[in-house]
Amino acid sequence: MARRNYYDIDDILAGQERVPCVLRADLDGLGSAGSGGASKVHRNARWALPYWMADRLNEEDYVDMEVSPVFSKRANRMYAASPESMQLRAICQHYYQFGLQLGDMVPEIPHVLRNMYVQRVIKVARIAQQGQNVEALDFVQSLDKTETRMLKLCQQAQSAISDWHKNQAYALKRAAVVSAAGS
Amino acid sequence: MLGDEAFRLAKEAKDIAADHIPAYNEEQVRLVTQETRYLWTRIEEMIASLNTAVADQQRGGSSQTYPGSSQPYGLPNQQKQSQSQTANTQQSAAQAEIENTNAQTALYFLTLNRNKRCLLAYHHRRAQFLRSLLWTLHLASSMIPASLSLRLSSEEQSYARDYARLNSTYRDAIENQLCPSDSLNWTADGELPPRDLFIEVRVIKDCGEIVTENGVVNLQAGTQHYLHRSDVEHLVTIGYLEHVNPS
Numbered sequence: 001m002a003r004r005n006y007y008d009i010d011d012i013l014a015g016q017e018r019v020p021c022v023l024r025a026d027l028d029g030l031g032s033a034g035s036g037g038a039s040k041v042h043r044n045a046r047w048a049l050p051y052w053m054a055d056r057l058n059e060e061d062y063v064d065m066e067v068s069p070v071f072s073k074r075a076n077r078m079y080a081a082s083p084e085s086m087q088l089r090a091i092c093q094h095y096y097q098f099g100l101q102l103g104d105m106v107p108e109i110p111h112v113l114r115n116m117y118v119q120r121v122i123k124v125a126r127i128a129q130q131g132q133n134v135e136a137l138d139f140v141q142s143l144d145k146t147e148t149r150m151l152k153l154c155q156q157a158q159s160a161i162s163d164w165h166k167n168q169a170y171a172l173k174r175a176a177v178v179s180a181a182g183s
Numbered sequence: 184m185l186g187d188e189a190f191r192l193a194k195e196a197k198d199i200a201a202d203h204i205p206a207y208n209e210e211q212v213r214l215v216t217q218e219t220r221y222l223w224t225r226i227e228e229m230i231a232s233l234n235t236a237v238a239d240q241q242r243g244g245s246s247q248t249y250p251g252s253s254q255p256y257g258l259p260n261q262q263k264q265s266q267s268q269t270a271n272t273q274q275s276a277a278q279a280e281i282e283n284t285n286a287q288t289a290l291y292f293l294t295l296n297r298n299k300r301c302l303l304a305y306h307h308r309r310a311q312f313l314r315s316l317l318w319t320l321h322l323a324s325s326m327i328p329a330s331l332s333l334r335l336s337s338e339e340q341s342y343a344r345d346y347a348r349l350n351s352t353y354r355d356a357i358e359n360q361l362c363p364s365d366s367l368n369w370t371a372d373g374e375l376p377p378r379d380l381f382i383e384v385r386v387i388k389d390c391g392e393i394v395t396e397n398g399v400v401n402l403q404a405g406t407q408h409y410l411h412r413s414d415v416e417h418l419v420t421i422g423y424l425e426h427v428n429p430s
Contacts, residue, residue: 009196012190012304013190016193025286025287026287027283028287053186053293057289
């Protein structure tokens with residue numbers, strides 16, 4: 001378990017997403033200029049903190065964390081209405097990972113995520129099978145990181161099938177590292 | 184923002200793909216460790232000041248100065264009637280200051296752990312890449328392409344050498360146990376089962392001569408041979424030969 005969560009780079013990247021908070025104490029070092037003394041934020045001010053910070057400070061009651069706009073009630077209604085047309089890359093690049101981390105706070109998140117994922121992944125798989133498709137470019141550009149990885153996997157599976165047709169499946173190949181370095 | 188330097192390291196770790204690794208960002212690692220050490224000294228200072236402040240409060244809270252903690256509210260000249268009032272504001276101000284310091288300490292501590300996690304994940308990912316690289320090169324750490332070894336730090340290069348040596352020692356020990364007079368074929372691909380006994384290969388880089396079961400074969404660049412799979416498989420993986428497929 002530690003290996004999956006602690007060292008997982010995607011987990012770290014997704015935890016950096018900002019959530020709005022109300023501070024309960026004066027805090028230093030939250031400005032964009034680094035931990036300079038001039039960037040003190042006073043209590044009862046609203047500030048967007050990264051999720052990893054906000055979650056733990058919330059437990060200690062030093063801030064009050066609110067639900068990120070990515071998963072607000074209004075946003076959830078939009079997601080339920082039309083999953084396939086949502087621009088996930090614009091909304092939040094690590095949409096699914098972030099939703100997993102927020103899961104404790106907002107109880108509907110599992111349903112929202114599942115709905116989105118099931119609808120979109122069907123489209124992703126269909127695009128992967130069609131090869132180069134210019135019309136689907138808009139959709140491909142709106143995928144978040146998890147979905148792009150899924151797309152790449154599907155495309156690899158497709159090329160594996162065509163390799164097998166050409167009797168190339170069992171050909172020994174030069175390691176990717178060597179060919180990238182040697183050229 | 185406090186955790187940003189460490190986040191940059193995490194992003195670089197994400198860039199590592201099967202065939203590409205960015206250069207070891209020594210500068211960034213140094214920045215993050217520096218920030219972490221600074222945070223730790225600040226935490227120690229703040230805890231020391233908190234201890235004295237809380238002790239003072241418990242003693243009655245009416246002392247004039249709080250050694251170590253910064254008092255933002257000046258002490259006005261009290262008159263007898265407002266003395267209790269000022270004592271109260273002083274109390275609540277001190278309380279607020281204590282809470283601020285508490286929150287600040289918590290924040291610094293969280294950032295410290297986040298920095299540590301990012302550092303560890305960065306190095307872990309790079310070490311993972313190194314290990315898989317070594318296995319494709321059949322544990323010959325000297326065969327790492329020069330362009331790649333430029334991007335590794337010196338510690339990573341010695342890690343690669345030590346890992347290769349550790350594995351070879353282990354392998355030899357196993358061979359001595361299982362088949363003392365023979366040697367096992369360690370270069371066979373563990374995941375892809377072999378299809379045929381002989382394969383057709385074309386030589387790309389000059390390998391010199393190899394010993395096969397049918398005698399000595401001279402592998403010169405540009406020639407094509409039909410050889411036992413087990414003899415030449417490892418040379419295909421590292422790019423010296425090319426597998427020609429009769430399709």
